[in-house]
Amino acid sequence: MNHSMINAFVSMQSSQKHLDVISNNIANVNTTGYKTSAVTFQDVLRNVEPQDEQFKLDGRMTPLGTTSGFGGYVSNIYTQFTQGSLQETGNEYDFALQGDAFFVIDIPKFDDNGNILLDANGSEVYETLYSRNGAFNLSIKEDALTQKAYLATAEGYPIHLNDSLGIMQLQDIPKNHKIVVNQQGEVFADPPQDNVPNIYLGQLRIANVSSQHLLQPVGESSYALPDMDAQQLDQLVTIMDRDQILASGVKVHQGFIEQSSVNLTSEMTNMLSAQRSYQLGAKALASADSMLNLATNIRG
Template identity: 30%
Template sequence: MIRALWTSATGMEAQQVNMDVIAHNLANVNSAGFKKSRADFQDILYQTVKVAGSDGSSGVEQPTSIQVGLGSRVAAIQKVFTTGDFQQTGNDLDIAIEGSGFFEITLANGDTAYTRAGAFKKDGTGRIVTSDGYPLSPEIIIPENATQVSIGNYGAVEVLLDGQNTPTQIGTITLTRFSNPAGLNSIGHNLFTETPTTGTPVTGNPGEDGFGSLSQGFLEGSNVSIMEEMVNMIAGQRAYEINSKAIKTADEMLQMTNNLV
């Protein structure tokens, strides 16, 4: 019975983590470019009483083994990089990626991060930056006398300067992709950093070589489905309850055993 107590406890711990993941997804249902997470579970150690194929008491081969599992654990919490819904904003510096790719961002310490959140702003020097002030890479500076900003599907950034009738190209937005985006490390602020499991980052122009194209005046919303997360929450809650019920039942059986003494 003691084994059942500990086994059920591992199930409750796993479902606690599952609920934490679901709560984080729901908390970011309105975060632009947010990618939901999914908890993956696996069984843990087995206590082997008898091995299949071993000799039985009468000299015959044992057809099956006797193994008792010792519970479950969280094997991984994986980011799911499906595309979120697009929302039209009309803001010149809101950019959505239609397809594969990430915007490249330069952090304050000089390191490189990546994001799908295209809610860009303009800082005091005219640079295109994130909501936290981190500049887009390669750096693009909008002149002070620019009256209109146009961002093409293939990344070309053009401005209409005061007193001029023809636009001037001031830079090109590039995208980066990875062979295994699920291996990216989340650092908050809708930013990801490279890890050894992501593969070598590949940079290219939007709309070319498999990269997604850009849509100015749109934002990619979160890919969290409230209905799906609510169903997962109910399933996780029931799994937690049944594991707690197993602990209660094992405790009652131990009590019965004690009463026999």
């Protein structure tokens, strides 16, 4: 296989990956809290083919040798954590973040048989995710004696709150109470009676992630950090309290959701460009194949 065919093949493969990323963005144009994915390209290999001294003619400004490459490949697929527009829903269980922060969600880990993993003490093992999707709902859990209500994700995973000491807990919402969340993420239960003060339930777990490029998408507009020890995690993630949220300028908007950050016009433009690049690679591959057939027939 000659250089032209390798170059064309590599370029076509990269264009296909680019198209896959663009297609995924377009498919999630209406997904709550979705962040746009983008790609970066890098040369596969470049080398200089030497030339004889006879090519060094009078008036030549460039050094001897011709640069030969093997196309470009997708070196990285990354997420652009730009702010999406906020859409009012009027639903008291919908929340949108404005600013550089994430909702912290804990989901159970499962084994290959679909059972929840347990640690050595018999406690359930949870995985921490970071999300901009605040489309929560009210989850009802019943047992033989009681009925308890909790905030939960759309998948049914409970939303843990931090109490006044910053301790994570699963807070029960009193029956017939409405949920009220201020812009600092403090959660209150509003009694149905007038002139009765709200009941403080806790603080939404909102985090600032200093190295967002480490976040990997895991679906449902959620992201996970790679495995690391507790010290490294503490350096990257800050679970913010009320004062830190105020100082950072982050705001929580109840009754709103954050729309996808995908710019459909830009994605369509990128798609056309990637398609043209793929077509150019296909034509180059066909031309190289025709030249090889021609050379083979002449030689034969």
